[in-house]
Amino acid sequence: MxxxxxxxxxxxxxxxxxxxxxxxxxxxxxxxxxxxxxxxxxxxxxxxxxxxxxxxxxxxxxxxxxxxxxxxxxxxxxxxxxRPGSRALRIDVLGLRSAQAVVLHDYWRSRPGTDLDVVTLRVDDPRTAVAAVEAGEIDASFRTVTDPAALPAGMRMIRAFDSPLELLVGPRHPLAAARRLTPRQLRRHRIWVPGIAARSEWAEFYDQLATGFDLRIDAAGPHFGDEVLLDTLADSADVATLVGARDRYVWPADHDLRRIPVVDPTFAYPLSLILPGTNPHPELRGFISYLEGLPKLSGTVWLPSWASPHGGTDR
Structure with missing residues (x-):
């Protein structure tokens, strides 16, 4: 009718x-x-x-x-x-415990009247997230297309923030007592990052990290969830993993896991925001301004090639 x-x-x-x-x-x-x-x-x-x-x-x-x-x-x-402006701002994050979700929550707390819808697309290929933004299913996505030339016409990608990485280990690990670690100290230790998906941005990140610092990144086995990963670390004397400093992980007190910063250089995961080139949601401008105001990492920082003008290490 x-x-x-x-x-x-x-x-x-x-x-x-x-x-x-x-x-x-x-x-x-x-x-x-x-x-x-x-x-x-x-x-x-x-x-x-x-x-x-x-x-x-x-x-x-x-x-x-x-x-x-x-x-x-x-x-x-x-x-x-x-209709943008008449509905909640919809932003895709990799997970509700991820650094992106933490930053998004901090933004909402700074502007509690914001109508916000946090989305997790649960896809590994960033091109799928790009297509969702292009179709208007979401307003923005915390994903990175490592080759910006591959972005469809009319789409854009901005640098959101850099997330420093920490080594997460159990109490019996040889590095558990360290207050901070350098990349050289991580060599020969097994860093378990299960379920690294092919064609994902983090697959390329870990490839460059392992090559650049001669690290033993082990992606063997499916990822059965954070609880299984944390249980494994708590029981192991030789397995460690890398996590974002802002990522939220919760484990039982008797696990006694340790988060240890990596320095000289700091390993940093660059997070980008995929946006539509035209007719963006009105609230995106405020969120982008908030991201621009986040403190930058200090000291020597390692970034993958697509995020570093110096080919790996920035100061």
Missing amino acids: DTEGLRSFVRAAELGQLQHAADELGVTQQAVSKRIAALERRLEVRLFTRTARGVELTLDGQAFLPHARSIVAGVDRAVAAV
Whole structure:
């Protein structure tokens, strides 16, 4: 059923004149008349009778009006639900315990009136997230396309922030007592990062990290979840993993896990934000300004090639 015909009928019924309805809807009186006539043919009833003062509802029109109002209101709500500025800002993060989610939560706390919808697409290929932004399914995604030339026309990617990495180990690990570690001290130790997905940005990150510092990155086995990973670390004397300094992990007290910063250089994972090139959600401007105000990492920092103008190490 024609929504515009229903809208014209509702406004004519409420205003009592076709011309007033036409003026409000921004069309001609003839257009309103044609819409209502088409609606009457579809329903096979008369909805209005003409009077000297305008139009009045017939009995059928009176019965139809509340239903037509409900349909028009439902359509308006549906449109508002997907129109930027009239709905929540939808941002994709890799996980609700990730550094991206933590930063997004901090932003919301700084602006508690923000209508925000945190999304986890659960996809490994960043191109899938790009397609979701391009289609308007989400407003932005914390993903990185390591070759910016591969971004579709009209899309853009900005640097969000850099997340420093820490070594996470159990109490029996040889490095457990260290207050901080250098990359040289990590050599020959097994760093277990299970389930690194092919074609993902983090697969390329860990490849460059292992090559650049002669590290033993072990991606063997599927990732059964953070709980299994943490249990394994707690029981092991030789397994460690790398986690973001802002990533939230919770484990039982008797696990006694240790988070140890890596320095000289600091390993940093660069996080980007994929955005639409046109018609962005109005709230994105405030969020981007918030990201720009985040403190930068100090000291010597290692970044993968796609994020470092110096090919790996920045100061």
